[in-house]
Amino acid sequence: MSTPPSPPGAERTDGSPVRIGALVPLTRPGWAEAGRHLLAGLELAVGEVNDAGGIVGRPLELVVRDTAADPRKAAAAVDELAGLGVAALAGEYHSVVARAAAARADALGLPFLCSSAVLDALTDQPTEWVARLAPAQSRGWRIYADFLLGAGHSRIAVAAEPSVYWASGARILREHLASRGGTVIELDMRALAPAAVGDELVDKRATALLLLVGHPEPAVSIVRSVRRDRRLAEIMIGAPAGQPEFGEWAVALGDDGAAIPFLRYLPERLGPLGARVGAALRERLAAAPSFVAFEGYDTVTVLAEVLRAQGTDRARVAESWPRVAVEGTRGRIRFSRTPGISVWQWAWPPIHVVDRDPADPERFRVLHTG
Numbered sequence: 001m002s003t004p005p006s007p008p009g010a011e012r013t014d015g016s017p018v019r020i021g022a023l024v025p026l027t028r029p030g031w032a033e034a035g036r037h038l039l040a041g042l043e044l045a046v047g048e049v050n051d052a053g054g055i056v057g058r059p060l061e062l063v064v065r066d067t068a069a070d071p072r073k074a075a076a077a078v079d080e081l082a083g084l085g086v087a088a089l090a091g092e093y094h095s096v097v098a099r100a101a102a103a104r105a106d107a108l109g110l111p112f113l114c115s116s117a118v119l120d121a122l123t124d125q126p127t128e129w130v131a132r133l134a135p136a137q138s139r140g141w142r143i144y145a146d147f148l149l150g151a152g153h154s155r156i157a158v159a160a161e162p163s164v165y166w167a168s169g170a171r172i173l174r175e176h177l178a179s180r181g182g183t184v185i186e187l188d189m190r191a192l193a194p195a196a197v198g199d200e201l202v203d204k205r206a207t208a209l210l211l212l213v214g215h216p217e218p219a220v221s222i223v224r225s226v227r228r229d230r231r232l233a234e235i236m237i238g239a240p241a242g243q244p245e246f247g248e249w250a251v252a253l254g255d256d257g258a259a260i261p262f263l264r265y266l267p268e269r270l271g272p273l274g275a276r277v278g279a280a281l282r283e284r285l286a287a288a289p290s291f292v293a294f295e296g297y298d299t300v301t302v303l304a305e306v307l308r309a310q311g312t313d314r315a316r317v318a319e320s321w322p323r324v325a326v327e328g329t330r331g332r333i334r335f336s337r338t339p340g341i342s343v344w345q346w347a348w349p350p351i352h353v354v355d356r357d358p359a360d361p362e363r364f365r366v367l368h369t370g
Contacts, residue, residue: 017061018054018312020046020303021081023074023091023101030069031215033246034093034292038115039064040284041296042090044277049304056308060300067092071100078104078112087312088113090299093292095119095137095165102130102343111317114343115299116292119165123342131321131335131344133295133302133328137165138172138340140263140351143370144240145176147261147353148208150368153236154182157206159197159213159222161189166212169240173210189213194221198229208236211260215243220252227256238262245290250361258358261367265291267330267350268366274329288362291330298328 022042025035042062049060063086065077074097081089089105089112092098098117105112106127114122114130118137123130148156156177160166174184185204187197201209209226211219219239226232239262243249249257270278277297281289303317305326310316321335321344335344351370357363 015058017059018307019061019063019084019086020300021077021084021086021089022062022064023067023077023089023097024064025069025093025097026064026066027068029214030067030097031093031246033248034116034290035066037246037281037285037290037293038091038093038296040281040289041293041298042115042300043296044280044284045297045300045304049300055304055312060304060307062090062300067094067097067101069094069097071097074098074101075104077101078108078110082108082110086110087307087314088303088317090303091115091296092117095122096163098122099164102127105129109314109318111314113299113303115295119168120341121168126337126342128321128344129318130342131324131346133298133333133346133349135265135349135351136338136341136345137168139348140265140370141169141172141240142176143351143368144238144261144263144353145173145180145182146370147368148238149177149180149182151236153208155185155204155206156182156208156210157185157187157201157204158210159187159189159192159218161213161218165241169212173240189218189222194218194225197222198226198232201226201235202231206235208238211237211239211243212241216248216252219243223253223256223260236261242291244356245292247287250356255358255361258356258361261353261355264352264354264364265330265349266294266352268352268369270329273327277329294329298330298333301328302326302333 024039067074093116095117102122106129112130114132116134118134120136237260242262281293306320310320326333338345352366353368354364357365
């Protein structure tokens with residue numbers, strides 16, 4: 001691919017803002033709560049960068065676009081932001097949406113630091129333009145499969161909806177568990193009502209049910225139905241994609257939402273930087289910050305460091321991914337090429353399997369460390 005020139009005025013020194021485009025799901029059908037957390041992290045870091053002098057004296061400005069979990073809307077936003085002269089793109093939570101944005105950013109020659117999407121195949125071909133902070137799905141979901149086996153579960157039912165992301169997750173689980181004697185039984189939620197899931201679990205003799213479905217529905221209805229089925233008192237419900245991380249889950253399900261293990265990309269204990277940022281995020285959100293908020297903060301921290309060192313020329317920004325060494329809220333961030341991953345990858349963020357404590361659903365328990 002030929003390297004496109006940076007937009008006119010990209011290296012201006014007159015105090016004009018350095019602009020970063022931010023892709024965030026803020027309205028339905030996007031997961032708006034995840035989007036709010038992501039945006040809170042992005043905005044907090046931008047404020048701190050500017051308080052410290054900006055980018056070599058120029059203020060950092062976030063230009064936000066709502067993707068609403070729509071790949072076409074995200075691709076159009078990338079085009080718009082590129083035309084507005086942003087130096088780089090940041091953000092996105094939904095993997096399928098991030099994939100559309102990454103493809104468009106690659107085609108335009110616009111650096112994109114993806115904050116939170118995990119789909120392995122973020123682009124069809126290897127690209128120099130895209131880097132990612134979140135762990136690849138194959139790594140996280142294999143860790144989750146190891147947790148299931150360690151907890152004694154070898155017959156795993158997955159309640160799944162059609163999606164590239166859910167299909168990829170089911171395949172990762174199936175292949176990893178099969179190599180260790182486990183079995184994955186797929187329940188097609190296009191054909192099943194939430195109330196019928198219990199009969200399938202009994203019939204298939206599953207000991208665990210994983211939710212590979214959207215939130216709030218049908219995830220909330222499935223959990224309620226299974227929790228109220230006396231035949232299923234011993235079954236474990238899991239949500240590897242992280243639905244129980246957010247406050248909406250606890251509000252919707254109360255005690256029923258506890259003891260549902262999920263993947264969380266935070267260390268067991270935050271260091272000084274993470275603790276300080278966590279306190280600031282809690283104040284901004286008026287709620288406990290999710291790992292997604294920390295991902296947003298780390299995204300701007302990395303981009304600001306790159307922009308200070310390389311300027312705003314897009315090609316130089318993209319060329320800098322392998323030289324990044326930045327202290328983030330969850331550890332030191334470096335990017336490398338990882339087999340099977342088409343983008344520059346932080347290898348690896350901390351990964352834990354956690355759940356909400358039944359004795360105190362506001363508290364998270366670490367069940368397994370990746």
